[in-house]
Amino acid sequence: MADVPRLRRDVLLEVKAKIQQGVLPQWVFADPDVYRAEVHQIFAKTWNFLGHESEIPRPGDYVTRWIVHDPVLLLRDEQGEIQAYLNSCTHRGTKLCTADFGQRKTFTCPYHGWTFNLNGDLVGVIAGNKVYGQEMDRSQWSLRKLPRVASYQGMIFGSLNPDAPSLMSFLGDLKWYLDIMLGRSDGGMEVRGVPQRWIIHTNWKVSSDNFGGDPYHTAMTHRSTVELGISPKDPMYASYGHQVVLNHGHGINLITAKAGLNVPPYQGLPREMWPMFERNLTPAQRQVFEKTMIMVGTCFPNLSFVSPMHGTGGPDEPLTSFVNFRVWRPIGPAKIEITSWFMVDKQAPEAFKEASYLSYIGSFGPAGTLEQDDAEIWTRVVEASQGTMAQDKDVHYNNVLNYLMGLGRVEPDPTWPGPGIAYPTCYLDAISRAFYEHWIDALLAEQDTDVLVPNR
Ligand code: FES
Numbered sequence: 001m002a003d004v005p006r007l008r009r010d011v012l013l014e015v016k017a018k019i020q021q022g023v024l025p026q027w028v029f030a031d032p033d034v035y036r037a038e039v040h041q042i043f044a045k046t047w048n049f050l051g052h053e054s055e056i057p058r059p060g061d062y063v064t065r066w067i068v069h070d071p072v073l074l075l076r077d078e079q080g081e082i083q084a085y086l087n088s089c090t091h092r093g094t095k096l097c098t099a100d101f102g103q104r105k106t107f108t109c110p111y112h113g114w115t116f117n118l119n120g121d122l123v124g125v126i127a128g129n130k131v132y133g134q135e136m137d138r139s140q141w142s143l144r145k146l147p148r149v150a151s152y153q154g155m156i157f158g159s160l161n162p163d164a165p166s167l168m169s170f171l172g173d174l175k176w177y178l179d180i181m182l183g184r185s186d187g188g189m190e191v192r193g194v195p196q197r198w199i200i201h202t203n204w205k206v207s208s209d210n211f212g213g214d215p216y217h218t219a220m221t222h223r224s225t226v227e228l229g230i231s232p233k234d235p236m237y238a239s240y241g242h243q244v245v246l247n248h249g250h251g252i253n254l255i256t257a258k259a260g261l262n263v264p265p266y267q268g269l270p271r272e273m274w275p276m277f278e279r280n281l282t283p284a285q286r287q288v289f290e291k292t293m294i295m296v297g298t299c300f301p302n303l304s305f306v307s308p309m310h311g312t313g314g315p316d317e318p319l320t321s322f323v324n325f326r327v328w329r330p331i332g333p334a335k336i337e338i339t340s341w342f343m344v345d346k347q348a349p350e351a352f353k354e355a356s357y358l359s360y361i362g363s364f365g366p367a368g369t370l371e372q373d374d375a376e377i378w379t380r381v382v383e384a385s386q387g388t389m390a391q392d393k394d395v396h397y398n399n400v401l402n403y404l405m406g407l408g409r410v411e412p413d414p415t416w417p418g419p420g421i422a423y424p425t426c427y428l429d430a431i432s433r434a435f436y437e438h439w440i441d442a443l444l445a446e447q448d449t450d451v452l453v454p455n456r
């Protein structure tokens with residue numbers, strides 16, 4: 001039997017060279033060593049989205065989340081500050097809080113009953129003085145805080161890396177586009193309902209890359225929406241607009257209607273909201289937002305967003321926009337848990353909020369039409385990537401997938417008013433190429449040994 005291939009630096013350098021040529025070795029979608037390296041080299045070092053400030057508005061409000069395999073207890077303390085702890089008891093390590101969300105002043109561990117307050121202090125030990133005596137210093141046994149927590153436009157991120165660059169510098173030029181989605185209205189956005197969670201059998205890169213850089217799939221994968229008359233019959237319909245490559249592996253597509261078609265400005269948002277856009281957005285941001293129908297992209301590595309216009313169910317209903325953020329949490333090389341947040345402008349009229357929610361549920365909710373289409377296809381990508389042929393790492397064998405669209409053929413648009421490198425089409429693999437180049441650079445970073453992961 002042949003040796004199990006090792007994830008060596010020279011192999012990774014070869015992957016990088018391939019990406020720069022516009023192709024990607026298929027084995028990276030299902031390789032356990034790649035997965036282990038990603039957990040340590042990417043997810044343990046970057047900023048990870050945890051939740052929105054509107055989910056925990058009052059002291060004592062909490063939600064439980066994950067950063068890959070680290071359980072997180074995210075809450076608002078008595079001082080109104082946001083805190084994030086490892087959701088693991090400091091006594092024997094069991095998960096402290098098992099609810100998805102709630103409101104409380106203290107958390108009592110279900111194993112031996114140690115109790116912690118909102119500051120993470122150990123404030124209750126069953127039979128404490130009898131079994132530990134006075135000498136045990138309880139202040140040594142507080143909940144463990146995440147090394148870093150920070151927010152932008154109400155979006156709370158955490159990092160396991162004390163030396164991570166600031167959240168602002170991590171988001172970089174993506175902030176300009178997040179402002180359009182999240183900062184356009186007075187008071188920002190609110191999460192409506194609780195985020196939905198579900199599991200699908202794919203690799204996190206497949207979904208991140210799809211949302212980040214793949215408007216090309218819409219005409220085929222989502223063909224049912226064309227047949228139902230929800231999407232235009234034009235096979236180029238998701239190509240119009242701009243694909244913008246941003247720093248740090250992020251990317252966004254700002255999809256417009258075909259030239260000459262009459263679509264409502266600002267994604268059909270109610271006219272009474274427009275003065276807020278004047279107050280909160282710059283003229284350049286408004287210029288982009290006014291003619292955009294769909295915003296879809298990825299904040300590297302695994303936070304994606306989509307803000308399309310979609311029907312709410314009734315045949316005569318106008319298309320209604322929504323804002324949806326989702327985390328593709330890796331839980332193995334071939335498994336992700338999706339957490340999906342529906343967000344809407346706090347100051348939007350109630351009727352719009354409800355229509356927007358229905359629009360989301362019908363399209364990108366767990367049972368939504370478009371969501372179902374994508375999940376099925378992404379599952380098949382990984383199914384087809386696990387076999388002997390797809391996993392062959394022989395660099396001389398042309399075992400690669402095609403990311404060539406637009407390479408050397410499409411030039412950036414110098415008139416684009418926003419930051420980033422903007423190309424005048426969304427049928428393009430520029431964001432995907434940048435995404436994978438950033439990914440491979442992260443795997444290659446700070447490696448001073450020849451072998452990244454020891455032989456299995
Ligand atoms: S593990 Fe929490 S009290 Fe023992």
Ligand SMILES: [Fe+2]
Nearest residue numbers: 217221370374
């Ligand atoms: Fe899709």
